[in-house]
Amino acid sequence: DVKVTQSSRYLVKRTGEKVFLECVQDMDHENMFWYRQDPGLGLRLIYFSYDVKMKEKGDIPEGYSVSREKKERFSLILESASTNQTSMYLCASSPGGPGVTEAFFGQGTRLTVV
Amino acid sequence: AQSVTQLDSQVPVFEEAPVELRCNYSSSVSVYLFWYVQYPNQGLQLLLKYLSGSTLVKGINGFEAEFNKSQTSFHLRKPSVHISDTAEYFCAVTRTGANNLFFGTGTRLTVIP
DSSP: OOOEEESOSEEEEOTTOOEEEEEEESSOOSEEEEEEEETTTEEEEEEEEEETTEEEEOSOOTTEEEEEEETTEEEEEESSOOGGGOEEEEEEEEOOSSSOSOOEEOOOEEEEEO | OOEEEOSOSEEEEETTOOEEEOOEEEOSSOEEEEEEEEOTTSOEEEEEEEOSSOSEEEOGGGOEEEEETTTTEEEEEESSOOGGGOEEEEEEEEETTOSOOEEOOOEEEEEEO
16 A cells, blocks of 8 residues: 655644654655645645656745655755644655656644744 | 636535535646545545546445536535545546646535434
8 A cells, every 4th residue: 555654643833943844655656745734725735746856836835845855755844934834734645657647645744833 | 727616615415315526627638537535634535536538437435426528527426425424525636647736625525314
């Protein structure tokens, strides 16, 4: 089975802190994604990566950055956390090739910024 | 760019009744379509997907969906729901060959005993 593991289920951080959310997948997938999930807004794409060191902005990249130094790991970075970044963050991966034919999700990290 | 509209934010239905969750997408090009389910405090699990071929797609847990290109819809159906189907359901779309995936706002299905 494909496994996508997010390092924390719950996280509480203070305003202004630098926050790292880590995601690891074990299926050698080329594509990895970070989404933010908020009630009534569904999942919104923050960033995605289609290869090591490659990244593209999604719909809401402001306030976030990402890092993909190794194929299996995709990190989301909040440079200076703010209360409006309190949310559920979901990581996903999918095989490479022409297009996304299926995405596999982690369990999510619920981040609270106080 | 692709987008997805899930018209119903909440759908209550009695146990053993049929249900349809609606999804419309906007894209002028060929697309792949997906339905995912999310149980409380969990990640998303794939229910079914349309990539090509038959427009009627069968998934897990008795769900099915029909791809309708002329109406740009991909509605999810189940003939008889169970209490365990209570969850949030997300429709998603990607342009064929693109490396991203866009989701709708979700439909919360509540099955009433």
